[in-house]
Amino acid sequence: GNSVTQMEGPVTLSEEAFLTINCTYTATGYPSLFWYVQYPGEGLQLLLKATKADDKGSNKGFEATYRKETTSFHLEKGSVQVSDSAVYFCALPHPGGSYIPTFGRGTSLIVHP
């Protein structure tokens, strides 16, 4: 079945540092890929998505490129802020083919001033 594997956290960075959170996936075919974010005390929000190979999703300074050759969808940001502290989830659609996501275990990001 479809699944994602994320790097273990927490990731701890200083403000303005470069961020990479690794995600690799296993799936049949070439599904859409997503990154969701969960800020403290809030619900999950879709951060960005890519729907086909070589697509780059981007939002709020975050980017991720769909790499079918390495089955990866790594999340990057050039300069993180304290307000980016949250848990980030890589996801792909439920095997039923809907937009209902199947999540990785999440990677906690802590950004210090």
Place this chain on the structure above:
Amino acid sequence: DAGVTQSPTHLIKTRGQHVTLRCSPISGHKSVSWYQQVLGQGPQFIFQYYEKEERGRGNFPDRFSARQFPNYSSELNVNALLLGDSALYLCASSSPGMAGGKAFFGQGTRLTVV
């Protein structure tokens, strides 16, 4: 427009009891999905309902059940609660053709089983 609303926000139950969690989707959304998020883990898919019919089920025991009402709101029921059922239960709503089918999540119900 109101987002996805879940009730209650927090709940404490005793082992062996039954619990009902409620979710109201965004207006116009016909699909509701339920997830269980254990502390430190990603959300695990439990059920999806679309137009009042079950369209998907995750790997959860029969103690977990759900239904969707004509107004598209939904209930998740868990019988014979175990300590391991303690988690954040998330509801998501979506609808094909609206916002690209994107799923919107509520803030969840925190269930503690003691």
